[in-house]
Amino acid sequence: MKKGLLVKLMAVLFFSTFFLYGFSHLGVYAYESFFVQSLNLSKHAAVASVNLGGANKEEAVKILEGKIIEWKGNQNIMLEFNGESARVDSALFQFHLEESLEKLDDNENTSLMVTLDDQALDSFLSDHFPDYSPDDINVASLKEYVLSLAGNLNSGETIDVYDYLDKNASTQVLFEAVSNELNITPTIKSFIDNFPSILIAPNSQFSFSDFLETEGFVVESQADLSPVASLLYQITLHSNFSIIERNISKELPDYVTLGYEAKFNPMNNQDFVITNPNATEYELKLAIQENRIKAQLEGIPFSSTYNVRLSEKETFPPRLIKQFSPFVEKGSVDIQQEGKDGVLIRVYKQKLSTSGEILSEELINEDFYAPQNKVAVYPLQELQETPSDTYDNVTDGTDEVDGEVPTQDKVNEEEKEAPTSQNGEDKTDTSTDQKSEDPSKRDSSPTSSDYKSKPQKKDFK
Numbered sequence: 001m002k003k004g005l006l007v008k009l010m011a012v013l014f015f016s017t018f019f020l021y022g023f024s025h026l027g028v029y030a031y032e033s034f035f036v037q038s039l040n041l042s043k044h045a046a047v048a049s050v051n052l053g054g055a056n057k058e059e060a061v062k063i064l065e066g067k068i069i070e071w072k073g074n075q076n077i078m079l080e081f082n083g084e085s086a087r088v089d090s091a092l093f094q095f096h097l098e099e100s101l102e103k104l105d106d107n108e109n110t111s112l113m114v115t116l117d118d119q120a121l122d123s124f125l126s127d128h129f130p131d132y133s134p135d136d137i138n139v140a141s142l143k144e145y146v147l148s149l150a151g152n153l154n155s156g157e158t159i160d161v162y163d164y165l166d167k168n169a170s171t172q173v174l175f176e177a178v179s180n181e182l183n184i185t186p187t188i189k190s191f192i193d194n195f196p197s198i199l200i201a202p203n204s205q206f207s208f209s210d211f212l213e214t215e216g217f218v219v220e221s222q223a224d225l226s227p228v229a230s231l232l233y234q235i236t237l238h239s240n241f242s243i244i245e246r247n248i249s250k251e252l253p254d255y256v257t258l259g260y261e262a263k264f265n266p267m268n269n270q271d272f273v274i275t276n277p278n279a280t281e282y283e284l285k286l287a288i289q290e291n292r293i294k295a296q297l298e299g300i301p302f303s304s305t306y307n308v309r310l311s312e313k314e315t316f317p318p319r320l321i322k323q324f325s326p327f328v329e330k331g332s333v334d335i336q337q338e339g340k341d342g343v344l345i346r347v348y349k350q351k352l353s354t355s356g357e358i359l360s361e362e363l364i365n366e367d368f369y370a371p372q373n374k375v376a377v378y379p380l381q382e383l384q385e386t387p388s389d390t391y392d393n394v395t396d397g398t399d400e401v402d403g404e405v406p407t408q409d410k411v412n413e414e415e416k417e418a419p420t421s422q423n424g425e426d427k428t429d430t431s432t433d434q435k436s437e438d439p440s441k442r443d444s445s446p447t448s449s450d451y452k453s454k455p456q457k458k459d460f461k
Helices: 002-036 057-074 097-102 118-128 139-151 186-194 208-215 222-237 380-384 408-417
Strands: 076-081 084-087 093-096 113-116 156-160 172-178 197-200 204-207 242-245 273-276 282-289 292-299 305-316 320-325 334-337 342-352 358-369 374-379 399-401 456-458
Touching: 057 093, 057 097, 076 118, 076 139, 084 118, 093 097, 097 113, 113 118, 113 139, 118 139, 139 156, 172 222, 186 222, 186 282, 204 208, 208 222, 222 282, 222 292, 222 305, 374 380
Parallel strands: 076 156, 320 374
Antiparallel strands: 076 084, 093 113, 172 292, 197 282, 204 273, 242 273, 282 292, 305 342, 305 456, 320 399, 334 374, 342 358
């Protein structure tokens, strides 16, 4: 009897223990499986603007999975850097739906939990952008913004990687230019003494004329600052800055090399205007070295380097203007003005990779300086010896071009042949406004096609 009673007692204890253990564990499982799964979200619940109102957790996961698959196939998040662009690979993103729903509260629209591997992002940038360097870019900030777009299932946006340039990166001298020898006028000296450094603000337009007006630098001879404007222009050609306005003279000044002139004269509405498209500022430093002006551009290095190619130089011989005077002895010639060849030069900007490879080449300007005619005065007797039935009413000072006495019809014909601007003015007497954004509109400088004389091409070295 005692043995049977012990068995019964052990059986009761076993089943009691099993019941208590099973209820505590199986009950929780049953609650989560049947009760929680059937618990519907608030009718205002949403994740990444995807409405989940009234859905349970399992249904919400399926809805989000479908939206993510659709987004991955259609998303158009673009990265742009140094003229190149690439669509971010959807496979780089890892979405975490369980965690996304856990942070969802009633009546709250939250974003998706998404991660992006640092190494995978760095590899993507290196593969698609040859000039990319992680040391120059704030990759963490770039990654954070890209994840914010993915977390909200943003359909597309173009991101300029250069906007995430590390602001703490060290600056350096990017380019240096020195003028030819010139006369250092009081205006030039005063300007450089007052403004040895000029800041070009990020994402902004810089007008030389507006700068002087803002700083209160007012002098009568502002045209004396043309050598400074020319140096700024030369520096701009070696950067990714855009040239908005630039002018040239009728005759190339001695202080500047052919192809690098920028005439400045606010009184004649001749300004020098550029645009800094970068997210950081750059500094122009000016100094006087004996009879020359030195300029430097300092700042964070550009993602590419820039070079200038001067090519296809053409020369145009001057015309001979003959005049006759009774005060010149027979057999002699009085040269009133020596002729000078005209010249045309084409300026190209080259964009180079870090390895020195030419990525692109753009025609920036065609600078033309018209020839100066040679004027020679001959004895009047030579004209008088010409048959009288050829020329009538010849007086002192008569002009003859290339051995012919010009009649009124010939004068009119030569006037028609002279290069003129769109407003009818002599192009050799006006400066030119040239814009790098649209080379096709640079009609303010006459080209070789405007002259009948055959140009003589020379290689520019």
